[in-house]
Amino acid sequence: MAYTLDEVAFLATHTDDIAAATAGLAFTRSSLLDDVAVLRARFGEHGRAVTELAQARRSATAHGKFPADWLTDLDAAQQATPQVVAAQRAARLRRVLGADALIHDVTCSVGTEGASISGRYLGSDLDPVRLAMARHNLGADAWLVRADATVPASRGADAIVADPARRAGGRRITHPDQLLPPLPDLLAAWPGQELAVKCAPGLDFSDWDGLVSLVSVDGGVKEACLYTPGLADGERREAIVISGGEVDRLTDAQPDDVGAGEPGRYLIDPDGAVVRAGLVRHYAAREGLWMLDERIAYLTGDDIPAGRSGFPVEQIVPLKKLKAALGSDVGSLEILVRGVDVDPDVLRKKLKLRGSRPAAVVCTRIGTQGVAIVCGPREHRPARN
Template sequence: MINLDEARYLISRTIDLCPETDPLRRAALLKEQHGSYGRAVAELLDARSKGKLPAEWFMDSDSAQQATPLEVARIRFERIRRILGDPLVHDVTCSIGTEGAACLAEGLRYVGSDLSLPRLVMARANVNAPFFQADALAPCTTADVIVADPARRAGGRRIKDPEQLLPPLSSLLGAYEQHLAVKCAPGLDFSDWGGLVSLVSVDGGVKEACLYTAGLAEGARREAVVIRGGGVDKLSDLMPSEDEMAAPHGKYLIDPDGAVVRAGLVRQFAVREGLWMLDERIAYLTGDRIPEGYSGFPILEQVPLKKLKSALAAHDPGSLEILVRGVDVDPDALRKKLRPRGSRPMAVVVTRIGTQGVALICEARRVGSSKNVLEE
């Protein structure tokens, strides 16, 4: 954690990369160059080295870890701009200013506040916007939209209960009458949220769940935003779905993006892409194509679990990706049992169909394109 004096020191000068990689020598060199501020410089350089934020930004370890990737934050403000036009946004937990940078990039008006003076100092250096000290639960502006990013860890552990957030979700709702957008961890239990829950992933990793009050929801309750290779795909529970979708496997197995799964939109995704399910209760899909921009596996054969080892050996498996869902199988233990020592990259998907555990032996993962047809 960087204190106020250290934050002021950091923003007052250009901090260059340290060429020394040995930790002890590096600490000694930074102390020689920066005196008692050497530790703060080391923390800044370590946080910058993660590459999550612009290289010239000022940050400490905790603020960098919790900061929203800019491409994710811009999704939030694009929604706000689309619905409200030109609102004033007040970010009541602004930290070092990442939400502010994204908000301004979308052409919206922005003010930020935080209790932490060191982070406000860094925010002012990072983003050209008004920043001031204030309690997140003490309304102090006439902004149209309130954005909040409550602390999501306690004692080093992730929080699942919204009431254990700092500040608690109910306290935020009670403090503000304006539109609210609350950034949360994707593992939060949001089953009781009455507005929209938007799950956002970047290149396969689910980054956040953003909770929007009803005025920002456009009638939806669940949304998945999938960011891949610079492109953005969106699904919501307003899209068509079907109840009965299970059938024997097609040419490919598709493991839907984590945002789609967590948002409960697997059926909507399947209907849109012309896919179906192996089992109504398991979030694997199958079909005769892999949706463009998503990944999947060409299926070679389906076998009972007890026959997997001998069936797989016939394919000369080398590097092996193992996916398990719906059955009690440890992937690491299974890998040791299968002992793949061949030359062919492959995948094994272990799942349940009905009451039976099965394994799908597949070729290696591939990405779908507009001309995704399995060669015969």
Template sequence: MSYTLQEVDFLRSHRPEIADATAELALTRSSLIADTEVLRRHFGEHARAVTELVAARRSTTGKLPSDWLMCGESAQQATPPVVAAVRARRIAKNLGAGARVHDVTCSIGTELRPLADAGLTVTGSDLDPVRARMARVNTGSAVAVADALAPPLRPGAVDAVVADPARRAGGRRITRPDQLLPPLPDLIAAHAGTPVAVKCAPGLDFSGWDGPVSVVSVDGGVKEACLYSPALGEGEHREAVLISTSPGEHPHIDRITDLSGDGDGESLAGPPGRYIIDPDGAVVRAGLVRHYALREGLWMLDDRIAHLTGDLIPEGRTGFPFIEQVPLKKLKAALRKHGCGSLEILVRGVDIDPDRLRRNLKPAGERPMAVVVTRIGSAGVALVCGPRTDGVDRT
């Protein structure tokens, strides 16, 4: 649920009271009725808005500033700050400090602060007046109420535009750029002549885009694909950005692009090495598995399948110690022979449901293991492995 403008103003002007009144409340499903009664005594007709705000803040603990105004939906849709910071640095690097950037779908402002922190001059706008007001409160930036297809600023007033079209319609993910809301062609036309950075779902078909496409993951989870105008790139067409976070430490960022060679079409396939490695989803989505393999001294089990193998696991990544390769029909016997208990299953290139496979295998031993079901040549095979590891010897 969102708020009315009056509720936003109330939440903004009663921050200390809200913090004090909700500090000891659990606001869980089982306690919600009792907690709501407490909030009604404190805040009367604004109790619903306070409940929504506190629940949204708690759902984003460590991701968004704890004092920001947000509702549950806007918090869920918000770009992770570490991802927004990567984009902001790219824009600043290509346009220079002080460049003027306008976020035309700014929502509650999660993109505005990283852009400003990167030394850029920022403005925002959003079609929803409630979110626009929250963005102004959260960031202190100039934010207008406007449609992304009807820019509030005159042509040439900004050096770049950031946009985040809706990625779902009717509860289903949108996979075509011309079906985004607003459609990508309309968005480009509305800002003709201005470089754009358009955030999209990672499953979008971006094969027709002529600028850089950056697919970003955080701690192994793919978060977004971003389409950049050529002016916001460095000659690359595809990029995977792997962000690793640890509490209290600066994020580690690994960038793989298609600027390096991919083996000129030569086969990179070979027999399993010491480890089986499943590349980060951003590498797979960006189509950079071969580039990543060559950079890390790995090879492929099959040139058409994204599983990799090698004798070392890339730093900061994980893999599975390879034990043996067996036909699928002999997998159950092989796992029983090794005393398999807990089992991690990875499937790629073979039409098998991992949950059904687990039920059929019925592992009952004590040894943690993994199995990689994949296709090599024309045959589906199972690679029996030890449990996931980073390959670092700590003895």
């Protein structure tokens, strides 16, 4: 539930009390009723707001979205961009536009983007409660105004940043035209302006005339960002892979001259940002890998790329012969599937594993045949120093 302005004012002026009162509470499914009762007894009518703030803060800080002392509600915490991702967007904007550029964040919410953008920043949002939280989070000197994202409240900004809602009716939105506000409405509202529009990574970006940037953090794809051509730096696709604090950037400006061939020593499953950005060939070319099949995003090679993991290839068999190939000594099995109609949970039950040896199997397609690539357990190669 959203807060009222009175609740935001209370939360902002009782930060120390709230931190002390919530520090020892678990907020698990089994403890929640008791936790709520404790907070209502201490904070009276504001107990509900304190409960939501504590839950939202724990969720947001666990995913690196903003500092633990920020004000936020559950919805804002869920949609907020992790700080390491926002920092990459800010770096692109400053690199392309210069350090003195004015960035107008037209859906500023509680201020996540503003915390990452150094220099001139204007934040606006239609929700006065979110603006009040942003004022607390960014400081009294932050330049914030109330405005609809589709009704321009500024002139002369060098770039517009927008983060439309990515869910409707509890379901994920699957096309940019269905965002709230819709992408066409944002473009129409800011004609001639450069835009950076944050989106869910699973949207259909095929019609976008600019750069699509996919970002993953520690193996999970967090966000896509659509940049208009003036912010694209001549690129159309970008994958940013953040792992252990290290940032790896790949674009379609890099070579992609690789083909398919027989399996090497290892099978490599590229990071999800690389796959969703359509940069599997570019990644293979950079890392000295090649494809097993021209249309399937699995790679192979004789070495695992630095900072990544791979599976030592043992044998390739038709899918129907997988059980016999595994034998009786396999007990734990990591299952990957791409390009064939195989449900990992159903397959695991059918295999009835009884042994003790760990292994992995990749169910995929090579040419017209569905195959199972039987591998040893996943191996990790340290990142370069």
